[in-house]
Amino acid sequence: MLDTPATSRAERAPFRWPKSWVPTILIIDDDNMSRRILDTRLRATGCRVVQAENGREGLSRARQERPDLIVLDWMMPEMAGPEFCAILKADDVLKTTHVIMLTAKGETASLVKAFEAGADDYIAKPYEPEVLMARIAAGLQARALQRHVEEINEQLRQTNARLVEHQQLQEEDLSHAAEFVRAMLPPSGPIMPGVRLAWRFTPSLRLGGDIFNVHPITERMVGLYILDMSGHGVGAALRAVSTATILQAGWGAPLAGSGPIGPGWREADPAQILSHLDRLMPSGDDGEHFTIWLGVWDRRTGIMTYALGGHPAPILVRAGGAVERLGEPSLPLGFSWLPQSGHNATVTLVEGDRLILFSDGLFEAFSADGEPWGIARLEDACRKTRHVSLEAALTAIVQEVQDWQQGTSFRDDLAIMAFQVGKQEYEP
């Protein structure tokens, strides 16, 4: 008799909210008759109604039922309206519940106290039932909006959690790949009798297109190179690693084996090797290419034969302090249609000479005013540090560039490898 199931929701206007939602309303009033009248009217609109006789009971019903709206009487034994309201609004779960307080007529002070206690709305007794229904409808609409926002927040939270998880997986992938690249780099220190090596390697992203290495080709011959694949990130790193692997395999191939360049890599001179790499690593739609400096050093004679494709010429610091550059401007590799210089040059390295190979990320570091550090400063830094250990020299050089950049990070990949000739113990 209290419910009117035959009446459809649409006819029960003016309540408007998603059909899937049945709002729960808690009526807290010590007056039995008032409660029952309101209960009947609210059920007729399709709401679920819960009742309580006083604040204390109301609180326990509120905790059980989590109502969407509370109609709260002011005067009650066993916890009156304001006290109830203050406790409700201090409860993290229930504090967003919409509360309509029923106050005695004309009591301005009560009205102020009702809002101070945290009521969202009030209505003075005696009231027109239609007015209370309209206030409840407005309160429920506010609640419907709030529920909508909460749902969206929940969806965002879930999406965010998925993205964070995805990001973590990618980070792990990148870390593994970066470790792999790092593991390809040469050891430092006295890597073979009469040769010391030191290097610094900092990709601008987790992975970069710079790579370098030193390989013993035979007991007498040593191959070394630095290369810079255009672009950044995973794509550049994959191409750089592929090229490094080709070189490693090529130089490591058995002398008698018919390698991919005829008589075998071990006999090939640097220009031949570059021409081969040029064909093996062709450019794609992004104009991918690489620059490289590659040398083969004869430990017996001290003669280094080298060739380069587009790479900044390494700096040779002689034991006496003279500085030479090993190479002329040339075209990068990867563009099969471009003419390659195809020629080798030679230089003789003696005890105490230091050869410093680097990529453009080092001298193209910019100051805050936009001025690049430049090759001249790099040459100077190499000369100045020739008396300290290789490690100390590289630390000082990188520090100087970082000071130049005033703490901003390198935009490009940074790679520098220093190769120092010591006393040759090798006897022919």
Next chain:
Amino acid sequence: MHIEKVVLRNAVLVKLAGRFEFGTRNEYKRAIGQIVQEGHFRLVLDLEQVTFLDSSALGLLLLTDQNFKLKQGSVGLVKPTGYVRQVLELANLPKVIPVYDSVDDAINATAVV
């Protein structure tokens, strides 16, 4: 990077401004791709307002040059300044793509190629 296209009688002039690098390569590729699709044969790239140019940009310039040469067209570069000129010279690029001092020079030269 800002890209402005001007269609002239016998060439397309593209004025680039700002940083021409890995991060802006797609803007460049889109602009040039459109010019190629429109059937132009002569391209003049004005680099005067380009403040930075990295290896990715060098690669794209070489690729563009080759694509135009393959259809008997040509590419000319105009007025790279300071740092950009240095980068081009270090990579020996002027040996492959001609560099001019003015847009007029570039248009006149590319027109007779």
